[in-house]
Amino acid sequence: MQDLLRYAIREAEALGASDAEACAAASSECEVFIENNDVKQAKSQTTSSVGIRVLLGGSTGFYSVNSLTRSKIKDAVSMAIKIARVSPKDKHNALPCKSKASLLQGIYDKKAASFDASDAARLAAEMLGIANSYDKRVSVDSGNFNADVLTHALANSNGIDLSERASIFSWSIMGMAIENSDISSFDFQLGGSHFVNDIDVRAASTEFARTVINSLGPRRIESFEGEMLLTPAAANEMMIEVISHSINSDAVQKKSSHFAGKIGKQVASDLLTVDDDATNVEGLGASSFDREGVPHRRNIVIEKGVLKKFLYNTYTARKDGVRSTGNASGSTSSPPSVSTTNFVVRPGGSSLDTLISEVKKGIIISRFSGNVNPVNGDFSGVVKGGRLVKNGTILHAVKEVMVAGNVFEALRRLNGLSKERKIIYDSILPYMRFDGISFTAG
């Protein structure tokens, strides 16, 4: 694979490119789908693709093709050059230089090579069996078990020449509980690991079944102001996109980040510490280098509520006169953008049970269905799988409750984080509790 990438760079330079980058990915995956309380289909396939980026006097061109043959790569290079010729110049366009990189241990399991569709089928069936036997009112609408071995490689004209392999096992389950005419809200749970021995479908499946059963028999409530306890999944839906957007240098430069100009300032309760950490191998976003070949590292973004840094790729870093933080992102089919890798919220000191027992009046939210504005932080939506808590006791499921507020204000009102955390693909999150939240009866 790396020979082909070096070939692409030589070709681009021969056609007049001042700089060139070639990025390739190959995947071998098997997947079993679940539909309507049964396994539905098994899939087994390999894919591969390459993305070519060239710079030509400050202009950039990009072409991607899902083939790793010399002739296709040659055509892709000449098309990328053609595109660069019609693109406007931008003095910040540049490729990173070679730097010392070491490969991360703990993201590839040798056992993945012999893991096949029959293993995926067994685990999908196990996941279904656990949900259906938890309670006969549980109905699984869909789900999957996926095993993927990914190889990615990157080379550029500054001498970067890297390649890495990772194994990723991931699974999901979605559905509702049905009791006569009472249909609960959807719930969706997922899990993932890099190692065969760490595969645990039971946790996701049980959590899903428990959540949908708990949201049967919902009652209307009066509007009130109180505490909001978000599950990791709900925190992911309501909070994380806004924080990720606000710490992204691209959003800062485009003046759409609420955190612009706030480095060193308190932006959240001192309970909150956030790392962007591709080196945390628990997260499925773990890898050794970013989409441009810059080594990954742990970036402390928010420490005890204080904003520490923004996340950069090479282009946005040049604009601000700083160094890339290793956050160039994207697949082979796009030029690099900027994004978080593993979004890690450090755990709190209390157990989930303690967090619940301390609530005077509030709602535990399993899922949030609504709109979140990443620019100004406003959110409004419907509470899903919500349960009313009074004086530390969970009373009953609630229905048609709207919740609205502002993420940035809420982060300052964060008053509890659980010890327990969940891995939601590339987020590692605890339960998060906030006070002063308005709930409106529908």
Next chain:
Amino acid sequence: MSNDGHVIDSLRSLISSSTRTSYVEARYQARLTTEVNFVNGELERIRIVENAGCGIRVLVDGCWGFSSTNNMSLLKESLSHAISAAHVLAQTKKNKVKGLAESKMATGTFYTSSDCNLSDIDIEQKVQVAREGEKAARSNRAVKAASCGYRETLDYKAIVSSDGADVEIFDSKPEFSVTAIAKRGSQSATAHEGIGVTGGWNDLFKKSHLEYALAASERAARLLDAKHVSGGKSTIILDPAMVGLLSHEAIGHTVEADFVLSGSVVKDKIGEQVANELVTLVDSGRSEIANNAGGTIIVDDEGVAAGRTAIIEKGILKSFLHNRESAMVFGIESTGNARAFQYDDEPLIRMRNTFIEPGTDKLEDMIKETKHGYVVKGARNGQADANGEFMFGAEEVHLIQNGEVKELMKGASISGNAFEVLRSVDLVGDEFQYDIGTGYCGKYQPAKVDGGGPYIRCTAVIGGLQ
């Protein structure tokens, strides 16, 4: 676009060579995507992506197996991977697939009608519309940030199945969108304009790219000074885009047969009144009523002719949306809703163009007959749940008082139960438009869809900030 005559021949010989399967389908797809995006005066992204290969799906002993390859010389190997995959479910699958419904299998070659082929337009011109659109979106002085993008997908597909599908399809779907953000102090307001069609360059730009950009620019500036809506249940006139979003998101997903089978709210309601009799809600693979709808497919990805399906006819629930497998369970023909995004995706039940048919009311009369209410325009993101509860964002709201449109108000959210909202419909406009053609629907894979309708008057809850 690749149209190697050998492709379909190699699919045909693969299908005829397959002996160990009760059904086999081979679907070759070559897709070329071009995308140009400008933000705040700078090129944000330009790319062309070529993605081609063949997906093979088999049914063996009532179990589905799927495999794909980007190497057309490995079709036989890919077929045997698909067969092995199907075998692994033999032990675990409880309800084996009984068969696939007899359906109108398509044969022949189909072309999207295009006024000016996209492949005849130089990349320079595509860069130019995005650059000029972004610049024009900043023409109003209140607008401080803008973006504009052009995107096209060109597809060549060949589908051959052991049940008689034998088609080649040439499709072309361009889209253009522009966003303007006006700001003053801590206030900001966003306006989007855009269009996505099935067709060619001139089908996309019936109105010039600058017209969209200037409209977004001007509206963002006006929204800056607009007041917030006071929330509550109200009479609401939805614009065609909102009608499309409601039809797709809140009704359409509940009638997808895979979802019906796992317990959707409409499970036992065929033949029942679920909406006001003024409402006829349709999902069609064709571009009914108006041309160039963005979700148009001539043939679905099982090779079934993709026609018109009335989901609700005059208020009565008539049909779910099917692929051949679910149609067999319900004892009917497939409605042609099996769609796969790329060659390496398997077909799933997906919508196409989803809309409410026009009625007889004039918009001006609908407004005149409204004592107090709102005209709600510009569909934004939306969510809907298993029980029909939905919440959608709208970009602009116009207050109606005593039969007259008064001031423009800031965007708001609309929520309610979709079926209750459809029961509350009392006026249906006579002009029809598709207007969510820049949207993609997500369900494990993306799908290009469209939706629309006339203006309709109904009752729903309005409120919340956007």
